[in-house]
Amino acid sequence: MAQLVKLQDYVSRYTADPYRYPGQFIRLKQGNWKKLKSLWNRRFELEESEYNEALSSFIYKGAAPKNEQELKQYFLDGLLPFQLKWASRTLTEMSFLDKTYEYDETLRYLLQRFPDTFLLLYDPIFQIKKAPMEADSIIVHPQGIYCVKHLQESEDVTYIPGDERSWYKEEKNVRTRFLSPLISLKRTARIIQSILKAHGIEYPVKQLVLSSTNRIEYNLEPYQTEYVGLEEYEEWFERMRGFKSPLKYQQMKVMASLLKHTQVTSVKRTEWGREESFMEE
Template sequence: MAQLIKLQDYASRYTADPYRYPSRFIRLKQQNWKRMKQVWDQYKQNGRDTMDEEMREYMFNGHIPESEQELKQYFLNGLLPFQFKWASRTLTEMSFLDRYYEKDSTLIYFLQRFPDTFLLMYEPIFKIKKAPVETDHLLIHPQGIYCISFVDIPDTDMLIAGDDRTWYQDSNQIRSRMLSPLVSLKRSSRIVRSILHAYEIDLPVKQIVLAPNHPILFEYEPYQTEYVGMEEYEGWFHKMRTFSSPLKSIQLKAVSALLSYTQITSVRRPEWEDDSMDSFMHD
């Protein structure tokens, strides 16, 4: 499960301590998965009568998954509210979460389909020369940073890559113009590279046009750019999903630098609000 380290201009637990929270999330996730899996295994082995009603309600909301795959999905779904909490508040500040994000299929796709060591900045807003600048999604990988434009246009059969300014969408052989995703991707990667340069961080930055539901017709890919359409998607996704690496110090250094330039809109948290970490799934 990729970690949501920044959501738009919200306060983020990761901003407060970018070196501590990524590894803490992984540790808490592993501990809670192990606990849930043990309870589920005991139930599958010994039957429903061995699990009292209170534990069933607390751990599984009354419904016990039938298969391990269903259990994993239940666990990942249960982590989403926790992810949103860390991505919208610190110990002292909080931002008002737009409930839209809780159902945002693109955001949930990124969070649930990639490894824990992939750190996601979703629709981040940077403050450059005191002016807010919106960028594409950033996926900070242990070996580099991906600026990602996710393209999914209803009723479009194919995307046709044109120049840096204009692409085309083909729907039932009717072609219409669209703004090239490279416009925002170039702006995003330029901002990322300038911040990395300021902190003397040597980490590759790559631009990705991600359109898993549409073929992309193109003659060539620009420098440091990858087009991932319907035909390229399975290979790209398998490579990303099976990538195995611990968090890297240079990766966390890049996260710290990038977060330091992001805009934050927040208010002070009520002093009486509970911030207990006793339960990862129910925090």
């Protein structure tokens, strides 16, 4: 499960200590998965009420899983509220979370489909020369950065890249024009490159237009840009999903540098006690 290191302009645990929390998340996730799997394996040894009570400590809501595949999804769904909490509060500060993020399917997709070593900035707002600048989603990968624009329409729609300003959506032989996703992706890439340059860091930056549901008809991809539509998706996804690498120091240095330049809107917390969470140490 990818890690949500920044959400919009919210305060984040990762901003507070960017070198500590990526590794801590992985350790806590692995430890709690082992506990949940152990409970699942002992489910027939326990009273139903005892089992359900123990199970409920791992997730906020949802029906009990019927098989191991459902158990994995149950666990991932239980992680999402926890990740939103880490991405909107620290021990001393908090931001007011927009509840729509709890049901944001694109956010859920980006988090639940990729490895723990992928660090996600979702809807980030940067402060560049004291001016706020909205950016596309950013994945800090162990080998580079992806600026991601996720497109999704009904299956009958085909995307067709046009000129620098326009793309087209074609459905039942009818084309409609829309603003090219490359405009915001290029702006996001420029923001990232300027930050990395200011910190003396060299790290590859690539632009990604991603659609798991629709074809993208194109002849050539622009420089440092990848189009992944329905026809390319499975191969691309398996390659990304199967990527095996530990967190790298340079990767966390890049993430820390980006977070330094993001906008933070928060208030002091009135409560200082620990909150109950199955992912807390």
